[in-house]
Amino acid sequence: MLYHLYLLKSSFSPLNIFQYITFRAAGAFLTALLISLFTGPMIIRWLRTKKAQRIRPDTPTHHQAKSGTPAMGGLIIFAALAGSCLLWAKLADRFVLLFLSTCTVLWLLGYADDFLKAAEHRKDGLSPSLKMGVQLILAFGIAAYLYMDPPNGAYAASVSVPYSKEWFIHLGVLYIPFCMMLIVGSSNAVNLADGLDGLACGTVIISALTYSVFAYLAGHARFSEYLRIIRVPGAGELTVVLAALVGACLGFLWYNSYPAEVFMGDTGSLFLGGAIGVVALCVKQELLLLVVGGIFVAEALSVLLQVYSFRVHKRRIFKMAPLHHHFELMGWPESKVTIRFWIVAIILSLIALASLKLR
Numbered sequence: 001m002l003y004h005l006y007l008l009k010s011s012f013s014p015l016n017i018f019q020y021i022t023f024r025a026a027g028a029f030l031t032a033l034l035i036s037l038f039t040g041p042m043i044i045r046w047l048r049t050k051k052a053q054r055i056r057p058d059t060p061t062h063h064q065a066k067s068g069t070p071a072m073g074g075l076i077i078f079a080a081l082a083g084s085c086l087l088w089a090k091l092a093d094r095f096v097l098l099f100l101s102t103c104t105v106l107w108l109l110g111y112a113d114d115f116l117k118a119a120e121h122r123k124d125g126l127s128p129s130l131k132m133g134v135q136l137i138l139a140f141g142i143a144a145y146l147y148m149d150p151p152n153g154a155y156a157a158s159v160s161v162p163y164s165k166e167w168f169i170h171l172g173v174l175y176i177p178f179c180m181m182l183i184v185g186s187s188n189a190v191n192l193a194d195g196l197d198g199l200a201c202g203t204v205i206i207s208a209l210t211y212s213v214f215a216y217l218a219g220h221a222r223f224s225e226y227l228r229i230i231r232v233p234g235a236g237e238l239t240v241v242l243a244a245l246v247g248a249c250l251g252f253l254w255y256n257s258y259p260a261e262v263f264m265g266d267t268g269s270l271f272l273g274g275a276i277g278v279v280a281l282c283v284k285q286e287l288l289l290l291v292v293g294g295i296f297v298a299e300a301l302s303v304l305l306q307v308y309s310f311r312v313h314k315r316r317i318f319k320m321a322p323l324h325h326h327f328e329l330m331g332w333p334e335s336k337v338t339i340r341f342w343i344v345a346i347i348l349s350l351i352a353l354a355s356l357k358l359r
Contacts, residue, residue: 025243032084036251074268080248110266143179189296190273197260212242230284294348
């Protein structure tokens with residue numbers, strides 16, 4: 001909305017600043033941060049009038065003390081993100097529309113799941129098959145769109161190999177299932193990581209900041225050419241929505257940090273993971289998500305390995321999965337696990353950014 005103020009620059013030259021991505025990204029960050037900070041207490045009070053969160057039995061026993069903490073805190077993040085993007089983003093940009101559409105669908109899916117658990121007393125919420133079905137349909141639509149109208153036509157069905165100059169994996173029509181796997185996988189991986197106060201939210205902030213750098217560079221003709229990354233016209237606008245996402249998550253972290261006053265629930269985790277996955281596809285840095293989101297990858301792999309080992313060999317690899325619970329049962333305090341995972345996420349982020357120069 002505010003982007004169009006630059007059209008009045010002939011009458012008032014300072015308005016020209018509204019066309020700059022960096023200025024609007026800063027505005028989006030601050031707006032989302034303020035919205036989440038100021039709406040947080042009201043939403044938390046409203047959530048407390050609903051049925052309290054019941055802690056799952058397959059968690060460390062000391063987590064039962066958290067029973068009664070309201071869930072569905074993802075409402076705070078989504079409200080701040082949407083409000084900020086409506087003000088600062090260039091809404092006509094196709095990548096912004098794709099980002100916001102993905103967030104909205106997955107937010108509604110997560111909200112419906114959490115609502116059924118809280119208000120309707122349905123222990124498991126939506127059925128796993130229904131949740132996965134919606135995610136797959138959404139992922140297929142996004143994948144088909146990016147295959148038919150790619151971010152860069154010269155690399156339509158190709159995946160860039162990180163840390164290399166000219167290595168690409170050409171997938172052809174297999175690019176569609178690859179995109180689907182990335183979107184669904186990232187959405188559910190963040191959901192699995194949402195088991196400790198502040199863990200998923202803080203790690204998403206780090207991932208979003210990292211991809212905001214890639215989005216800005218990919219959308220800039222000179223920088224993308226100099227750094228030899230795939231040029232994606234219009235991708236720079238994703239910097240604005242990612243800045244809004246960071247601001248919204250940072251404000252939510254004020255209430256979600258240990259000891260949490262509110263949990264994000266599926267209402268937040270599903271759309272946050274999907275958003276990062278979509279951005280990775282839009283800026284043509286798909287495989288780099290394995291590095292940027294290394295914490296989420298480790299969390300998801302720990303669950304897969306645990307299930308496989310128990311079903312096939314009748315023994316567990318970890319004390320408990322996902323991975324963060326394993327370290328808790330090793331004696332690490334919850335806050336220490338969270339902070340150490342954040343540190344690892346920052347290191348992985350720096351390793352991912354190093355790919356810009358190692359080319």
